[in-house]
Amino acid sequence: MKVLLGSGGFRTDARKATLVAEMRAHFGEIDSILFVPYALADHDGYVAALNDRGLHAGYTLQGIHQTSDPVAAVRSAQGIYVGGGNTFRLIKQLHELGLVEAIQNRILADGIPYLGVSAGTNVACPTMRTTNDMPIVQPPSFDALGLVPFQVNAHYHPGGIHYDQDGELHPHYGETRDDRIREFHEENSAPVVGLFEGGLLRCDGSSVEVVGSAARVFQPGTTPTDHQDGEDLMRLLRD
Amino acid sequence: MKVLLGSGGFRTDARKATLVAEMRAHFGEIDSILFVPYALADHDGYVAALNDRGLHAGYTLQGIHQTSDPVAAVRSAQGIYVGGGNTFRLIKQLHELGLVEAIQNRILADGIPYLGVSAGTNVACPTMRTTNDMPIVQPPSFDALGLVPFQVNAHYHPGGIHYDQDGELHPHYGETRDDRIREFHEENSAPVVGLFEGGLLRCDGSSVEVVGSAARVFQPGTTPTDHQDGEDLMRLLRD
Numbered sequence: 001m002k003v004l005l006g007s008g009g010f011r012t013d014a015r016k017a018t019l020v021a022e023m024r025a026h027f028g029e030i031d032s033i034l035f036v037p038y039a040l041a042d043h044d045g046y047v048a049a050l051n052d053r054g055l056h057a058g059y060t061l062q063g064i065h066q067t068s069d070p071v072a073a074v075r076s077a078q079g080i081y082v083g084g085g086n087t088f089r090l091i092k093q094l095h096e097l098g099l100v101e102a103i104q105n106r107i108l109a110d111g112i113p114y115l116g117v118s119a120g121t122n123v124a125c126p127t128m129r130t131t132n133d134m135p136i137v138q139p140p141s142f143d144a145l146g147l148v149p150f151q152v153n154a155h156y157h158p159g160g161i162h163y164d165q166d167g168e169l170h171p172h173y174g175e176t177r178d179d180r181i182r183e184f185h186e187e188n189s190a191p192v193v194g195l196f197e198g199g200l201l202r203c204d205g206s207s208v209e210v211v212g213s214a215a216r217v218f219q220p221g222t223t224p225t226d227h228q229d230g231e232d233l234m235r236l237l238r239d
Numbered sequence: 240m241k242v243l244l245g246s247g248g249f250r251t252d253a254r255k256a257t258l259v260a261e262m263r264a265h266f267g268e269i270d271s272i273l274f275v276p277y278a279l280a281d282h283d284g285y286v287a288a289l290n291d292r293g294l295h296a297g298y299t300l301q302g303i304h305q306t307s308d309p310v311a312a313v314r315s316a317q318g319i320y321v322g323g324g325n326t327f328r329l330i331k332q333l334h335e336l337g338l339v340e341a342i343q344n345r346i347l348a349d350g351i352p353y354l355g356v357s358a359g360t361n362v363a364c365p366t367m368r369t370t371n372d373m374p375i376v377q378p379p380s381f382d383a384l385g386l387v388p389f390q391v392n393a394h395y396h397p398g399g400i401h402y403d404q405d406g407e408l409h410p411h412y413g414e415t416r417d418d419r420i421r422e423f424h425e426e427n428s429a430p431v432v433g434l435f436e437g438g439l440l441r442c443d444g445s446s447v448e449v450v451g452s453a454a455r456v457f458q459p460g461t462t463p464t465d466h467q468d469g470e471d472l473m474r475l476l477r478d
Binding site for chain 1: 247248250280324325327328367368369370371372373374375376377380381394396397398399400401402403404408409411412413414419420422423425426427436
């Protein structure tokens with residue numbers, strides 16, 4: 001099993017370079033990656049933007065929206081990359097197009113590599129219940145691909161937030177991310193990895209390595225633990 | 240129709256005083272308000288905290304969770320207050336306990352006063368699709384009470400955010416609130432009021448007055464407009 005899960009926030013040159021290097025190592029010597037842009041409204045624009053920003057990592061990104069049969073496209077893909085945007089919109093499309101089982105089969109049975117970024121990371125988890133996104137559409141189910149047995153909170157950050165208005169920073173009193181994950185654990189038991197922006201989790205079935213940023217692991221009823229670039233989280237996240 | 244919708248963030252003394260004064264004017268000379276704490280896990284703790292912080296505004300808060308028949312409690316209530324927490328958890332309970340129609344009848348047909356704060360504001364809208372909360376449970380529907388014909392984004396803030404780690408502020412690259420509301424309008428057409436923390440909307444069927452903070456109004460495909468304390472938004476939000 002080869003699953004690479006990115007948090008998002010790949011905006012600085014150093015972060016982009018990390019993502020591209022990880023993509024090269026992950027996908028290896030294939031030519032074309034099947035790209036799933038359903039989390040954004042503008043599918044063609046998404047593919048173009050990744051190419052413009054060099055985030056194709058040298059691969060040809062084949063937009064699944066441009067294929068006549070998305071399920072067949074998954075069945076013949078050499079690698080799959082699910083991009084970011086709105087997780088509710090993405091999961092609704094995956095369910096409605098019959099892609100959940102098709103992707104599970106390719107990744108878990110056939111062993112082709114999967115890359116998710118942001119919303120694409122959320123849908124690799126057992127459910128989409130740790131997304132930060134707004135529920136702009138109602139999917140038939142919150143169940144997701146379950147490629148890994150734990151949840152990820154993408155774009156994770158600790159502490160309270162301040163917002164920028166006219167160049168000044170003002171305190172905001174909404175729930176912190178840790179508050180939200182604690183609420184998740186009032187209703188669910190799966191461990192949650194809070195993955196800082198710029199980071200990835202490299203998952204091969206026997207290890208879950210943190211790459212490029214820090215991560216915080218939340219288990220129900222215990223104090224979260226902090227982890228750094230290079231650490232293997234597998235023992236914490238086992239079923 | 241008497242509906243008062245608070246954003247949340249009533250943490251400073253000035254904001255608390257505004258909320259209490261608005262509650263007194265809104266509920267008037269009744270003794271007891273039916274309080275709906277389902278957005279939080281600890282129902283008794285929520286009622287106790289409001290009483291401790293003086294946010295009962297002098298009324299007896301009767302927790303709906305302490306009644307043997309919640310629908311009957313709504314039918315006999317003199318006023319209803321729905322508190323904050325997680326909107327997914329709240330709406331799931333409202334649907335499963337048969338409270339959606341019961342509350343609609345009391346507010347829209349019988350004209351008793353409704354107060355919502357944060358999640359309680361989200362559920363007063365046509366749908367819960369503009370909540371900021373994490374989808375920790377899956378409700379049977381995103382449809383909400385529809386007491387007002389527009390959406391509210393509670394805890395609204397403009398601009399990008401910075402998070403506090405060890406006393407230093409770091410930039411965060413996740414979607415801004417405006418990005419999220421723009422995505423909402425890619426899929427939906429209802430106007431959205433971004434209501435800053437500490438603010439309320441006083442709705443009586445012929446006006447929607449901003450009280451205690453600023454607000455930003457978003458319509459599909461147009462530039463948002465900014466509004467101040469005391470302005471009436473009705474003409475912008477008409478069906």
